[in-house]
Amino acid sequence: MNQSGPAGQHTVRRHNSALVLNTIATADGLSRASVAARTGLTKATVSSLVDRMITAGLVVDGGPEHRVGRGRRGTALSLSPTGPHGLGVEIGVDTLSCALVDLTGRVRVSWTRDVEPRGRTVEEGLSQVADLVGLAQAEAARLGVSVGGVGVAVPGLVESSTGLLRSAPNLGWRDVPLHTELRARTGVTDRPLLVGNEANLAGLAELWFGGREDRRDFVHVSGEIGIGAGLVVSGELFPGVRGFGGEIGHLSVDPAGPPCSCGGRG
Incomplete structure (x- = not known):
């Protein structure tokens, strides 16, 4: 039986850093103590x-900590609104959208273009995405903030382990290595780039920013051109075996039924 060795100092520091940062993010205004x-x-x-x-630039010191009881109050900690920003992209059926979001979850600036990716070739669609990402990166530079990572939401079956878009029926795209293609076209090679199904990512957004800490199990249904869902179980996204767990719009009801653009029947 193979056993992994002890965690190195760097691994322990990363784990503890994530633990501390998450604690500050979920309970704004805590002191170090x-x-x-x-x-x-x-x-x-x-x-x-x-x-x-x-x-x-991830955390800032604020005023005195707000708490009940006696004793000296420590300095309150909070996420820095001028720290690294997230760059979010949504490849919709009829539009392309992009936004810069700071660490507190506030949208600093956003763009939406009615370019109708549906019916366009993959090359045309991804070139438009790259143009929008370039616009957002230029705006981040103007604001004096860095881009910490890029997230791309797409209405299709995305393999969670590889970022491969297996099928986006309403776009007419199939077997597109989105992760690889977007890295090459946008020049984002030194920062995290996440590609995922739009309903799954919407479910995570609801979990993290929905304002209900007690909401740990739910189904977030996305119904626009197609129907998808983000399944959240015990406070975590449940993607299924390959990331397709929420595709309720493409469940086969009748195996002998009419063919669907996704490749299935009924």
Whole structure:
């Protein structure tokens, strides 16, 4: 039986950094001491990690911590609104959309173009996406912020492990290596680039920014040209075996029924 070796210092630091950052993100206004109490890490470890995050522009010090009880109040921590921004792209059936979002979830600027990707070739569609990403990157530079990563939502079957678009019936696209193609066309080679089904990503957005911390199990249904769903179970996206778990619009009801543009019947 194979066993992995002990985690290295870098791996432990990454894990602890993610733990601290998530705690600050989900409970804005905590002090270093409060973060240590919630995470179980030592105060010295939390202080060191927070200092590194402040230097990296991820976290900022605020005013006194808001809490009940006696004792000295520490400095409140929060995510930096001027830190790295996320760049989101949606390849819709009738439109292309793009937005820059800061770490607090606020949309700084967004664009929508009525270019109707449906019926266009893959090359034409991806060239339009690359143009929009370039526009967003230029705007980020003008605002003086960096782009920390790019997320692309598409109305189709996307393999979660590879970023391969197996089929987008309403676009007429099939077997497109979106992850590889977009990296090459946009020049985003040194930052994370995530490609996913639009309903799955919408489900995650509802989980993270829907304003209901107690909402841990739900189905987010996306019904526009097609019908898809993001399945969230125990606070995590349930993608299914290959990432197709929420494709309720392409479930076969009658195997002998009429052919569908997705390749199935009925």
